[in-house]
Amino acid sequence: MAVVEINDVRKLYGNVEAIKGVSVDVPAGAFVVLVGPSGCGKSTLLRMIAGLEDISGGTISIGGHVINDVEPKHRDIAMVFQNYALYPHMTVEQNMGFSLRFAKRSKAEIRQRVQEAARILGLSDYLDRYPRQLSGGQRQRVAMGRAIVRQPRVYLFDEPLSNLDAKLRVQMRAELKDLHARLRTTTIYVTHDQIEAMTMADRIVVMRDGVIEQAGAPLDLYDRPANLFVAGFIGSPAMNLLEGENDPASGTVGFGGGASLSHAVAGTPQGPIVYGFRPEHVELVGEGEGPAATVTNVEPTGLDTLLVADMNGHAVAAYLRQRLTVKPGDTVHIRVAPEHVHLFDTATEARIVPD
Amino acid sequence: MTQSTDIDPQDASTPDRYAPRTGPLGLSRRTRARLTDLAIDAFLFAFGLLMILPLVFLVSNAFKTPQEMVAWPPRIIPEDPTLENFRSVLGDTPLLLWIWNSFSFAVLSMIAIVATSAIAGYVLAKFPFRSLHLLFLVILATAIVPFEVYMIPLYFQAQALGILNSIWGLLLGYLVMSFGIFLIRQNVMHAIPDELLEAARIDGAGEMWIFVFIVLPLLRGALGALAVLAFFQAWTSFAWPIIVATTRDAYTIEVGLALFQTGFTVDLGRLSAASAAVLVPSVTLFVILRRNFVQGVASTGMKE
Numbered sequence: 001m002a003v004v005e006i007n008d009v010r011k012l013y014g015n016v017e018a019i020k021g022v023s024v025d026v027p028a029g030a031f032v033v034l035v036g037p038s039g040c041g042k043s044t045l046l047r048m049i050a051g052l053e054d055i056s057g058g059t060i061s062i063g064g065h066v067i068n069d070v071e072p073k074h075r076d077i078a079m080v081f082q083n084y085a086l087y088p089h090m091t092v093e094q095n096m097g098f099s100l101r102f103a104k105r106s107k108a109e110i111r112q113r114v115q116e117a118a119r120i121l122g123l124s125d126y127l128d129r130y131p132r133q134l135s136g137g138q139r140q141r142v143a144m145g146r147a148i149v150r151q152p153r154v155y156l157f158d159e160p161l162s163n164l165d166a167k168l169r170v171q172m173r174a175e176l177k178d179l180h181a182r183l184r185t186t187t188i189y190v191t192h193d194q195i196e197a198m199t200m201a202d203r204i205v206v207m208r209d210g211v212i213e214q215a216g217a218p219l220d221l222y223d224r225p226a227n228l229f230v231a232g233f234i235g236s237p238a239m240n241l242l243e244g245e246n247d248p249a250s251g252t253v254g255f256g257g258g259a260s261l262s263h264a265v266a267g268t269p270q271g272p273i274v275y276g277f278r279p280e281h282v283e284l285v286g287e288g289e290g291p292a293a294t295v296t297n298v299e300p301t302g303l304d305t306l307l308v309a310d311m312n313g314h315a316v317a318a319y320l321r322q323r324l325t326v327k328p329g330d331t332v333h334i335r336v337a338p339e340h341v342h343l344f345d346t347a348t349e350a351r352i353v354p355d
Numbered sequence: 356m357t358q359s360t361d362i363d364p365q366d367a368s369t370p371d372r373y374a375p376r377t378g379p380l381g382l383s384r385r386t387r388a389r390l391t392d393l394a395i396d397a398f399l400f401a402f403g404l405l406m407i408l409p410l411v412f413l414v415s416n417a418f419k420t421p422q423e424m425v426a427w428p429p430r431i432i433p434e435d436p437t438l439e440n441f442r443s444v445l446g447d448t449p450l451l452l453w454i455w456n457s458f459s460f461a462v463l464s465m466i467a468i469v470a471t472s473a474i475a476g477y478v479l480a481k482f483p484f485r486s487l488h489l490l491f492l493v494i495l496a497t498a499i500v501p502f503e504v505y506m507i508p509l510y511f512q513a514q515a516l517g518i519l520n521s522i523w524g525l526l527l528g529y530l531v532m533s534f535g536i537f538l539i540r541q542n543v544m545h546a547i548p549d550e551l552l553e554a555a556r557i558d559g560a561g562e563m564w565i566f567v568f569i570v571l572p573l574l575r576g577a578l579g580a581l582a583v584l585a586f587f588q589a590w591t592s593f594a595w596p597i598i599v600a601t602t603r604d605a606y607t608i609e610v611g612l613a614l615f616q617t618g619f620t621v622d623l624g625r626l627s628a629a630s631a632a633v634l635v636p637s638v639t640l641f642v643i644l645r646r647n648f649v650q651g652v653a654s655t656g657m658k659e
Binding site for chain 2: 050051052072073075077078079081082083085087088089098099102103146150
């Protein structure tokens with residue numbers, strides 16, 4: 001377990017700045033997820049922590065020591081790659097014990113530690129197999145086993161679940177979380193999947209174009225997105241973000257054609273604004289209690305219904321925990337609870353915080 | 356293999372739906388497929404026979420008397436088999452020495468080419484410096500210069516080094532193969548993901564260790580193929596050995612075999628016997644290495 005401090009780190013490829021001064025503190029034993037669309041610099045940052053990429057500016061320290069110029073093998077980290085990076089010509093046991101051979105451990109100790117890790121991961125019966133004889137999920141477990149066996153100070157995961165099918169991904173997500181709860185080793189995890197980030201992280205760092213958009217606990221990001229990007233990125237189905245005209249006096253935002261929705265944020269500017277609300281905060285109400293919208297799409301899952309409606313040219317998604325009889329073409333009336341409304345500045349895209 | 360199974364035989368009883376199943380000759384699709392397969396088999400068999408026949412006659416001629424050699428029609432099994440040709444070849448010429456010269460030349464050349472190609476190919480594939488890319492282009496460019504162009508300068512070099520009539524002289528042009536470097540570079544790029552090397556670096560392996568214990572085993576198939584290629588390139592080389600080896604004892608087998616043909620005569624019996632004897636090591640090597648190919652090709656274990 002070790003603290004990882006990333007301090008104003010930059011990465012230059014020629015004249016292109018891929019990471020533009022990023023600072024993140026990862027407390028000892030925390031599970032931090034770096035999330036963002038592809039090309040946002042999250043993998044580059046992880047590879048810089050691992051020592052696979054040079055650090056162009058700033059410092060990274062592990063356990064209080066700056067490791068900018070330390071060889072990867074001396075950083076005491078373990079990394080799990082997206083394509084597993086198992087040695088095809090070595091058995092599961094050899095793959096898992098690989099790093100300990102270089103740590104000059106005795107054969108007996110290597111064997112014992114590999115078996116212990118294999119037991120945790122349910123791989124005990126597969127130690128003599130080769131990677132090609134394993135399924136995707138098993139290969140992923142071997143890759144994790146290889147990391148566990150090292151007992152490093154920090155785990156680095158680079159999109160480890162991306163190559164698995166949806167069902168297996170959910171299962172491995174739970175296993176990884178469980179594993180972290182047991183080992184309590186500092187973990188930095190990179191993914192482009194916000195669901196993975198939400199479900200696993202103690203702390204999420206949302207990145208875009210080489211900068212941090214917001215960092216915080218998953219539900220904080222969900223409940224108080226700092227800007228339009230985070231608001232749209234975190235949450236599935238995504239938040240509704242509608243452009244309208246704000247009228248601070250009445251606390252409503254108009255969307256043309258007489259349609260307006262209210263909010264509870266005080267001290268907002270007059271004029272254009274982005275009005276955001278999550279699909280689950282939409283209620284269907286009777287005529288006269290809210291603006292009308294035409295249903296364009298209905299997706300019943302059995303448990304709940306996702307409904308998309310058109311309100312004066314604005315698409316509104318509503319997530320309702322009930323079965324509905326509405327069909328496309330029907331008119332519904334919607335209401336959004338004002339306390340669940342997020343307002344964003346159209347120009348700066350920043351969240352408007354009530355003063 | 357000859358029948359298609361995509362149609363349920365029961366469905367075939369509905370004639371209107373499956374009426375057009377017979378082709379222009381009134382044959383069912385299954386019969387036509389079988390006939391096509393048969394035709395392909397027959398063609399390949401005939402072609403195979405054509406390829407192997409000269410080899411069969413070469414071996415058979417080695418056991419024939421001079422009279423039978425020119426008899427018509429030729430026989431595959433000699434009527435009066437004799438070992439005289441072999442006795443004469445082995446007695447009158449240093450055939451075994453020539454085979455040994457060829458063999459050691461081919462093996463050393465093979466080792467050198469496999470080693471240089473593996474190292475250069477790996478470095479060119481995985482260490483992307485601009486200068487290395489330029490070097491790679493230069494290496495590729497050397498492949499378009501025909502050997503005959505630099506054969507004579509190379510000869511003078513060998514002479515200056517004082518290594519004419521020796522195995523080192525033979526090896527001079529056979530230590531590096533630009534195609535081998537190219538082959539291994541492409542193979543490394545295709546078969547060895549960066550993550551594999553990075554994982555090893557994080558786990559504490561040194562660069563040399565990574566090359567020997569990760570890269571080389573994964574290139575087994577390509578290196579095996581290259582080894583056979585390099586071996587036979589040296590084994591069958593003729594122009595360079597005939598210039599650089601001028602004494603009888605320094606000949607390679609190819610040069611030696613050429614001695615059986617003069618401007619006026621071809622000593623068919625002894626040439627056949629010598630050639631048959633020469634076949635043994637090359638066939639043996641191929642049989643041994645062929646198994647390696649299959650194993651090498653079948654062992655790519657990364658995520659597809």
